[in-house]
Amino acid sequence: MSQRKLVTRCETDAFGEIEVPSDRYWGAQTQRSLKNFDINQPQDRMPATVIRAYGLLKGAAAEVNVAHKAIDSHIGHVIMQAAAEVSSLALVNHFPLVIWQTGSGTQTNMNANEVISNRAIEILGGKLGSKSPVHPNDHVNLSGSSNDSFATAMNVATVLDLNERLLPSLRDFGQALESKCHQFNNIIKIGRTHLQDAVPLSLGQEFSGFAAQIEKCTSRIEATMPDLLELAMGGTAVGTGLNTYEGFAEHFAEVMSRKTGLGFKTAPNKFEAISANDAIVSTSGALNVLACALFKIAQEIRFEGSGPRCGLGELKLPANEPGSSFMPGKVNPTQCEALTMICARVMGNHTAVTVGSMSGQFQPNAFKPLIISSVLHSIRLVSDGMNSFRNNLLLGLEADQATIQATLHKSLMLVTALSPVIGYDSASKVAKYAHEKGITLRESVIELRMLSGEKFDETVRPEAMVFPAKVAM
Numbered sequence: 001m002s003q004r005k006l007v008t009r010c011e012t013d014a015f016g017e018i019e020v021p022s023d024r025y026w027g028a029q030t031q032r033s034l035k036n037f038d039i040n041q042p043q044d045r046m047p048a049t050v051i052r053a054y055g056l057l058k059g060a061a062a063e064v065n066v067a068h069k070a071i072d073s074h075i076g077h078v079i080m081q082a083a084a085e086v087s088s089l090a091l092v093n094h095f096p097l098v099i100w101q102t103g104s105g106t107q108t109n110m111n112a113n114e115v116i117s118n119r120a121i122e123i124l125g126g127k128l129g130s131k132s133p134v135h136p137n138d139h140v141n142l143s144g145s146s147n148d149s150f151a152t153a154m155n156v157a158t159v160l161d162l163n164e165r166l167l168p169s170l171r172d173f174g175q176a177l178e179s180k181c182h183q184f185n186n187i188i189k190i191g192r193t194h195l196q197d198a199v200p201l202s203l204g205q206e207f208s209g210f211a212a213q214i215e216k217c218t219s220r221i222e223a224t225m226p227d228l229l230e231l232a233m234g235g236t237a238v239g240t241g242l243n244t245y246e247g248f249a250e251h252f253a254e255v256m257s258r259k260t261g262l263g264f265k266t267a268p269n270k271f272e273a274i275s276a277n278d279a280i281v282s283t284s285g286a287l288n289v290l291a292c293a294l295f296k297i298a299q300e301i302r303f304e305g306s307g308p309r310c311g312l313g314e315l316k317l318p319a320n321e322p323g324s325s326f327m328p329g330k331v332n333p334t335q336c337e338a339l340t341m342i343c344a345r346v347m348g349n350h351t352a353v354t355v356g357s358m359s360g361q362f363q364p365n366a367f368k369p370l371i372i373s374s375v376l377h378s379i380r381l382v383s384d385g386m387n388s389f390r391n392n393l394l395l396g397l398e399a400d401q402a403t404i405q406a407t408l409h410k411s412l413m414l415v416t417a418l419s420p421v422i423g424y425d426s427a428s429k430v431a432k433y434a435h436e437k438g439i440t441l442r443e444s445v446i447e448l449r450m451l452s453g454e455k456f457d458e459t460v461r462p463e464a465m466v467f468p469a470k471v472a473m
Contacts, residue, residue, distance in 0.1 A: 055087025
């Protein structure tokens with residue numbers, strides 16, 4: 001069977017002519033990158049949020065250039081129209097490049113310039129690839145360079161995904177944990193330190209620790225936002241602002257704020273904004289802390305739900321799907337396993353961000369695509385992972401009160417309540433004797449003639465052991 005011949009058009013750049021698919025808006029530089037970096041297509045394409053950010057920033061730059069009469073108003077407005085289509089992701093299929101490209105993101109910047117230029121030309125009834133009347137460099141890239149625009153797109157994309165994905169997921173997850181705190185508040189269970197029996201606490205108190213972790217993680221994420229809101233645009237290639245003009249950077253940040261409803265401002269030092277990515281590393285660090293917290297939460301729920309008959313069995317996890325192709329009736333803690341794997345990936349992404357950020361030399365950092373793709377991947381994974389865990393496990397999680405009570409009253413660590421009454425050493429003897437004889441603490445304290453049964457019952461009350469005494473004992 002013969003293959004249909006690809007219809008192309010001729011585009012040009014500094015290297016000469018190259019054929020480009022006629023039904024695509026990208027141009028010569030994008031086509032060369034597509035050929036030169038055929039690496040893990042299409043899985044590793046530039047994240048869609050970066051493309052969205054590029055549409056926003058190219059439209060904002062055109063608006064500012066029109067306002068300052070740096071560009072013909074008619075050309076500027078058609079660039080804004082085409083850029084709006086990019087920011088809506090209506091043209092996302094015209095952005096085929098992978099993150100494995102030049103470390104400054106130049107090819108993606110030119111991809112945006114070429115797509116917006118050709119789409120604008122098409123709107124005006126011109127010929128694709130002619131670069132007239134809208135030129136990708138002279139008009140779409142006006143007052144910017146790859147170095148300041150990609151750095152800006154990185155921050156904008158991160159802020160968008162934090163506000164639209166991660167923070168809503170965090171708040172929903174935290175609220176679900178708070179709900180479990182109230183639901184489990186009066187269920188007293190045995191504590192565990194070093195995987196050994198410890199003094200009691202309520203299941204609600206245990207979950208309050210989880211909820212506090214998520215609350216603090218949310219605050220840490222939010223604390224990274226002010227630095228992310230500082231934009232490099234206006235610094236051009238190295239931070240000097242060459243080929244732009246006074247007022248551009250400030251006006252650009254104002255337009256971006258209006259377009260997004262977010263408080264963007266121009267970076268006070270463009271050299272730092274272009275050559276470093278410390279704000280994004282900080283965000284990645286906060287995501288790494290969140291991954292650590294979520295791993296702990298999921299792992300502990302997984303252990304407490306182990307069983308159903310031969311594990312801890314204190315929690316009853318929702319049964320969502322069969323757990324084994326070999327053992328009939330088996331149900332596994334799949335949501336816990338998925339979330340902990342996500343956390344491991346987030347930790348790996350943070351390592352990539354760290355190495356990428358510290359490896360940039362001079363102006364600009366040349367690991368930018370790696371850095372931004374890793375952070376956005378982490379945001380997407382952990383957001384979706386929390387949503388899945390909340391909807392498919394947390395909301396339906398129940399306590400197995402019979403198992404909790406049985407385990408609680410078997411524990412030798414309830415002897416801690418006797419320490420203020422008979423002393424630490426005597427309480428240790430009671431626990432050791434009970435363990436050696438295989439009897440209860442109550443039986444042990446009576447046989448050792450240290451307390452009466454009535455006094456033991458009065459003193460060892462698990463429900464009274466989950467908060468401080470009102471007065472010193």
